[in-house]
Amino acid sequence: MAAAYLRVQNLTKSYGSKAALRGISLTAHSGEVLAVLGKNGAGKTSFIHSVLGMHSYQASRMELFGQNYTNQQRPLSTRQRLGVMMQVGALSANLTVAEQLDLFCSYYTNGASVTELITQFELQEIAPQRFGRLSGGQRQQVLLALSVAGHPDLLFLDEPTVGMDVEVRHRLWQHIQNYRAKGCAIVLTTHYIEEAERLADRVAILREGQLIASGSVAEVVGDETSLENAYLKLMQEKQHA
Numbered sequence: 699m700a701a702a703y704l705r706v707q708n709l710t711k712s713y714g715s716k717a718a719l720r721g722i723s724l725t726a727h728s729g730e731v732l733a734v735l736g737k738n739g740a741g742k743t744s745f746i747h748s749v750l751g752m753h754s755y756q757a758s759r760m761e762l763f764g765q766n767y768t769n770q771q772r773p774l775s776t777r778q779r780l781g782v783m784m785q786v787g788a789l790s791a792n793l794t795v796a797e798q799l800d801l802f803c804s805y806y807t808n809g810a811s812v813t814e815l816i817t818q819f820e821l822q823e824i825a826p827q828r829f830g831r832l833s834g835g836q837r838q839q840v841l842l843a844l845s846v847a848g849h850p851d852l853l854f855l856d857e858p859t860v861g862m863d864v865e866v867r868h869r870l871w872q873h874i875q876n877y878r879a880k881g882c883a884i885v886l887t888t889h890y891i892e893e894a895e896r897l898a899d900r901v902a903i904l905r906e907g908q909l910i911a912s913g914s915v916a917e918v919v920g921d922e923t924s925l926e927n928a929y930l931k932l933m934q935e936k937q938h939a
């Protein structure tokens with residue numbers, strides 16, 4: 699069995715009186731893609747932010763690379779092994795793509811070089827351009843390249859293919875598969891269920907902060923013909939429950 703890089707038990711998160719996560723337990727192993735699915739507001743981003751220690755939360759276990767964390771602190775040695783695809787607004791619009799890459803590569807002791815990322819993600823043409831001048835899809839590509847600047851062992855991709863054209867999306871899928879093959883554990887959130895079916899080894903479905911299904915793709919699909927049908931059925935069942 700591959701090593702569990704992420705083990706979360708009974709995770710609860712509230713924003714004031716609003717409960718965003720209610721007792722979530724999930725595990726992600728080396729060499730697998732875990733897709734976290736759910737409607738807008740289901741709690742996917744809150745899950746990722748809790749794991750990263752970006753806000754307060756309660757959990758009976760929050761284990762990263764075998765180490766349990768009882769507060770929001772994540773030491774540098776752990777952060778060096780994490781990759782996160784950030785939201786567009788988090789980057790300076792004035793830096794060029796090459797400058798952004800250079801900045802990110804400098805954060806990591808065993809990370810990638812700028813040249814490596816430019817070649818791997820085919821960013822040659824846009825490398826001299828300012829980030830703020832890029833199209834939505836180009837920005838997503840740069841954000842993906844930045845997320846792997848540290849050669850992460852655990853990678854969080856929060857809706858990575860939003861705004862990407864079909865060719866770029868296919869290339870991103872290939873990158874995800876390559877990272878998985880290298881032993882990286884990938885936590886992917888997406889609203890494209892067919893994307894999850896194509897990429898994921900395991901699936902977790904959230905609804906109003908609760909885990910309503912989890913398991914291998916085959917287990918969650920069950921007797922349905924696709925993950926999308928299984929997802930829709932689960933959502934309907936829970937609506938009428």
Ligand SMILES: Nc1ncnc2c1ncn2[C@@H]1O[C@H](COP(=O)(O)OP(=O)(O)OP(=O)(O)O)[C@@H](O)[C@H]1O
Binds near residue numbers: 741742
């Ligand atoms: N900073 C915040 N303050 C108050 N409520 C918040 C905050 N962030 C999220 N929420 C609420 O928590 C719930 C879960 O939000 P979250 O962003 O985790 O959902 P999501 O599944 O990532 O949604 P989406 O698919 O739209 O990105 C929602 O009801 C949301 O309104």
